[in-house]
Amino acid sequence: MASKSDFAYAEQRRDTDHESFLSHKRMRWLKVSVAICLIVIVSYFLVDVEPRHNGGTWYGYTLGTIGAGLIIWLSILGIRKRNISEGRWSLKAWTSAHVYLGLALIVIGTMHTGFQLGWNVHTLAWALMMLVIISGIYGISVYAALPRALSTNKREMTRAQMVEALAAIDRQLETAAQPLDRKESDAVIAALDQDVFRAGFLARLTGKYPRCATKRALRAFPDGSINKAEEKVSSLLNRRTSQLGQIRRHMRYKALLEVWLFIHIPATIALIAALIAHIVSVFYYW
Amino acid sequence: MPDKYRVAIVGSGPAGLSAAAHAAAQGLSHILIEKTDHLSDTIFKYQKGKHVMATPSNLVLRSDLDFDAGKREFILDTWDRQIEEHKVNVRLNAEVTAITGETGNFTIEMKGGDTIQAEAVVMAIGTQGNPNKLRTPGADMPHIQYQLDDPGEYFDEHITVVGSGDAGIENALGLAADPKQNNTVSILNRRAEFARAKAANVALLEEAERDGRINVCRETNPLEVREKEIVLETRDGQVTIPCDRIIARTGSQPPRGFVEGCGIEFTSEERSAFPKLTPSFETTKNGIHVIGALAGYPLIKHCMNQGYDVIEFLMGNDELKPADEPILAEKFAALPGNRSVDEWLEVFRNNIVILRELSPLQMRELMLDSDVAAFDEGDVIFVRNDPGSSMFAIAEGSVLVEVNPDDPSVTVPIGEGSIFGEVGLISGRRRGSTIRAAETTVTMELSRNAALKLLATAPSANRAVNRITIERQLLQMFGSGLTPDDVSELVEAAELVQVPAGKNVIDEGADDKDIFVIQQGSMIVEKNIGGNPIFLSYLPAGSYFGEMAVIDGSKRTATVKAAIKSEVVRFPGDAFMRLLDRNPKLRERALTDMASRRKVNAFVEERKESFSSAVDMYSSTAKFLVDNGLGEATDVLLIDESLCVGCDNCEKACADSHEGLSRLDREAGRTYAHLHVPTSCRHCEHPHCMADCPPNAIKRGPDGEVFIDETCIGCGNCQRNCPYGVIRMDPKPPKKPSLLSWLFFGAGPGPGEASYDWRKKTAEKKGLEQAKLAIKCDMCAGIDGGPACVRACPTGAAIRVAPEKFLTFTKLAEDVD
Ligand SMILES: Cc1cc2nc3c(=O)[nH]c(=O)nc-3n(C[C@H](O)[C@H](O)[C@H](O)COP(=O)(O)OP(=O)(O)OC[C@H]3O[C@@H](n4cnc5c(N)ncnc54)[C@H](O)[C@@H]3O)c2cc1C
Ligand code: HEM
Ligand code: SF4
Ligand code: SF4
C-alpha cells in the first residue's frame, strides 16, 4: 500500500530539541521581552503627556490594555497545561514565553501606573501583580536549582519503592525487637508507630523533624554497651533513619518545587478580580 | 462401548469440543479424550472472570456449540451444558501417550495402559504441552504441583519453588507477598545467576531476599523429595529443609515430540513450525488430523470452525468451503479479472516463486494475514523513508525501483514472481527507495508476522529471501551505478553470522580482513584508550563496517561488538577490494565514508586527551543507554532529570490523549548521569511483544510506531514478552467529565489518569464492560502535533530521540541549562 506519510514530517514530529524552557529557541522570548521593555522605557521618557504620566493618559491606556491582555494570557497557562488538545503547541514554548513576558510586566505595569501608587484598588492590582511575579521568580529559581538534587536523591527509586523499602526495614525491626526489654522495645514501637507522612508544613519545607521517634529510639541504644540483639536493632534503626532521610529529602524537594504555586495561582485569581475591579472603577468614575 | 469408534478426538479445547459436538449431532460414533478432569483446560486455566474475546469479528462461527465474547465462566458453563445435551461421549482423566496403527485401524494408548480403537483420529491438543516434571526420587508425591493459580490460598506452610525463570520467581514473590500468610518460601536455582528471568523480577527477588522474605538458594538442586522435607544438593554439600509443598516451574515440553512420535511430519525444524496438513487437515500420517492451535490457528473461533469442518471432511463432504471464504472473497474483490477465490489463490501460489512450496491450506492462511492490491502503470507502491515492516510479492506485472533519490528517472526493474520491501522486514528500518508499478501490477503484501511464519516454514523461501536481501542491501548501500552483476561475487561469498549481544565481531588490533554489513540489530564501536574501552559510535542496521583495515591494509583500529542480538553478513575483504577496483566511483565513496568515520574517532580521541572526564561521561552514558534498550529502539522517550520538576504532566497528558490511561511510568526505570529512561515503549526494531500474539494485533504503524489494534483479546502474552515491562493490561476507563466542569465545579477526577477506584466504580455504575486489554505507547499516532508527553512538558525535560541521532558525542556531552 502506498503511504502518504512524509519522512521529513515524521522526523519533525518525533525529534525534539534537547533544550530547557529557559533557553528555548535560543532565548527567543527573552529577546522579545527585553525589546518590549526597552521600547516601553524609552517611550516613557520620550512621550510627553499632560499633566504627567499616569494610567489615565492615552499612553497609560495603551500600556494598561497591553498589560491586562498579557495578564489574561499568562493566566491561561493554567488551562493550556491541562487541556491536552491536538495541535503543534508545546508547553515548553508557552512556559518560556510566560516567564519572559511575565517579567516584562514589571516594566509595563509599573510604567502604566506612572508611579502613582496609593492605598486604593488600583494599587492593590499592581501589588498583586508584583506578588504573582515575585512568586514566579522564586518558581523559576527552584525549577533551575532543584531537579538535579531531586534526581540524585532518588537513586533510581520511585516514591513507591522508597515507601516499600521503609516497610521492609520495619518488618525486620518488628522481628528483631522481640528479644528486647520493655523500655527498649517501647522506643522501637514508638518509632514504628509514627506516621512518616503526617509531617507538618514547616517540617516538609525545611526537612527538619525535631520530634522524629526513630532518632529518639536510637538514643536508647548507645554505642558500646549493647548485646547482639540490641546491636541488630540499632543497625536496623540506623538504616531506617537513612531511609527516612531519603524520603524526607524527596518530600522536601517536591514541596519546595510546588509551594510557590500555592501563592502564584491564588494570587493570580485575586489579581484578575482586582484587575476587573480596577477597570470597572476607572470607567465608572470617568 | 463399541470396540472401534469411527473417530477419536484427542483434546477437549474449543477445537476438540466443536468436533465432538458435530460428530454427536451427525450421529457419528466418536469419543472425546481429555487429559485433565475437566473440559477445555487452556481456557479453564485463564484468570478467573477473564473476558474472552470472539475475534475475528468478520468470521462466522460454524459450530454446534455456542460461542460469543463473554466471561470465562459463562463460556465454560455453556459448553459443559451443551456437551451434555448433545450426548457427547467424553472420557476425562485420560492422557493419550501414543497413537499407533494405520488409517481405519488406530490404537490409542492412554496413561495407565488402557487403549481405544478408532478408524480416524482428530488431534486437538493445543500448544500448551506438558510441564517438565521433577525427576528426583519422590517426584510422584502428591504435594508437588506444577501450577499455582492463587498464591493467596496458602497459609503457614514451608513452600519450595523449583525453577529460576519468570514463572518461578513470580510464584515465589506471590507466596511471600503477604506476611500474614506466614509462609516460609524458598526458591531453588541450579545456577548462580537468574539469567533467564526479566531484570525487574530478579530485582524484586533480590530485594525480598535482603528483607528476609524469601530464602534464595543458588547453585542448588533438589536431590530427594520426602514427606514434609526436601533434600537439597548445595555447593557446601547436602542440606535438608522442611517442606510442605513444592511448586515446580521448570518450563514445559511442547507437544511436538509426542506428535512426531505418532508419525506426523512438521514443515521445518524451526520452533515455530506446524504439522504439514492437507486442505482437509490430514497430516502426513493418513487418518490422523490436526486442528486448532496445534495446527497454527490460535483463535477460539478458528478452532471451533475447524472442529466442525474436520468432521464434515471425515464424512466425505469435499464441497465444504472453509468459513473464511467470504473474507478472502472480499479481499480479492478489489482485484481486476473476476476470478474466484480458488483461482486467485492458485495464481498467487504459482506465480510467486517463494510461495510455490506451500500447501493450499498454508496458502489460505498466509492470504488471510496479507493484503492484495492492483496498481496501474506509474502508481507509487511505497515511498523512500516510509516506515514499513511488510514484504511485497509480485503476482502479475512488474515494478521499478528508484535507486537514486535525487533522480527518479534512474530505476531498476523487479519482475513478476519476485519480491520487494524485504529490507524493512529483515532490518525493521525504513524503506530504502521509492517503488512504482511499471505496468498493471497485482501485488501481495505479507504482514511481518505472516512473512516471518512463511520464512520459518518454507526453507526454500528463506534461502531465496536471504539471497535477494543481501544483494539488494549491497546495491542500496553502495549507491547508484552498481548492477547485480557487479556484486554477484560478493553475494556468492556472503555468509550470514548470528552474533549474541555483547560479542565482538571485530577485535581491535587483530589483522583479519573481512567486511561486514549489519542486517539485523546494531553494533557499537569501541576503542581502548588508556586502558579503558571508550565508546566511539553506534551503527544501526543497514550500515557496513570493517572497511578501514581492508582498504589501507592496517590492523583493526577499533573493536566492534553487538549492542543487542544481531545478524551480520560477512564478506571477504579481497572480493570487496576487487569490487572497488572495478568501480572508481564506489572507491571514492568508500574513501569519503572512511574519512568521515576517522574524523569522528579522532575527535573523540583528541578530546580524551584534553577533556578526559567529558569523554568518560559520554562513553559511559552511551553504554548505559544501549544497556537500557536504545540499541534496539527506533524511538524512545528520555527524561533529562536535570530539568524535570516531577510535575507528572507528561503522564497526565498521555492519559488524557489516550482514553484515560497513561502508557508511561515516568518515575520507574533506570537513570545515569541525570538521564532517565522511563518505563515506556522503545518501539523496538524487532518488537519482542509481537512474537506470540494470537490475533496478530500488534503492528507497526505509518510513523514507525509499534501499536496494538482493537483485535487484542487480552491474553497477556505481549506483556510477558516485552523485556522492558512497558505493556499494561487494563480495561478501558469510563469517560471523564470535561476539563472545564472539573475546573469550575470540581466534577470528576480531574486531568490525568483517574484513580483505580474511580475507574472501577464509575464503570460499574455505568454498566461498562471491564475486559482487560493490552495497552502501550503508540507514539500518539494520528494525533496532530505528535507525542503528548513531550508537548506537555513545561521544562523541556521530556524528549523523544532516535538512537542513531542521540548516541553521538555532541548530543551526549551537550549541557542544556
Ligand atoms: C491467557 C490466554 C488468553 C486467551 N484469550 C483468548 C481469547 O480471548 N479469545 C480467543 O479467541 N483466544 C484466546 N486465547 C487463545 C485460545 O485460548 C487457544 O488458542 C485455544 O484454546 C486453542 O484451542 P485448542 O482446542 O486448539 O487447544 P486447547 O484449548 O489448548 O485444548 C487442548 C486440550 O487438550 C488436552 N490435551 C493435551 N494433551 C493431551 C493428551 N496427550 N491427551 C489428552 N488430552 C490432551 C488439554 O488438557 C486441553 O484440554 C487465549 C490464550 C491464552 C493462553
Ligand atoms: C502577572 C503575571 C503572571 C500570571 C498572571 C501568572 C499566572 C500563572 C498561572 C495561572 C500559572 C499556572 C499554574 C498551574 O496551573 O500550575 C502559572 C505558572 C507558572 N508561572 Fe506564572 N504568572 C505570572 C508571572 C510569572 C512570572 C513573572 C514568572 C517567572 C519569572 C512565572 C513563572 C511561572 C512558572 C515557572 C509556572 C509553572 C509552569 C508549570 O510548571 O507548568 N509566572 N503562572
Ligand atoms: S512493547 Fe516492549 S518489546 Fe514491544 S516494541 Fe515496545 S519496548 Fe519493544
Ligand atoms: S496484544 Fe497482547 S494481550 Fe492482546 S492479544 Fe496480542 S499478545 Fe494477547
Ligand code: SF4
Ligand atoms: S512533564 Fe516534564 S517536568 Fe513534568 S514530570 Fe514529565 S518530564 Fe518531568
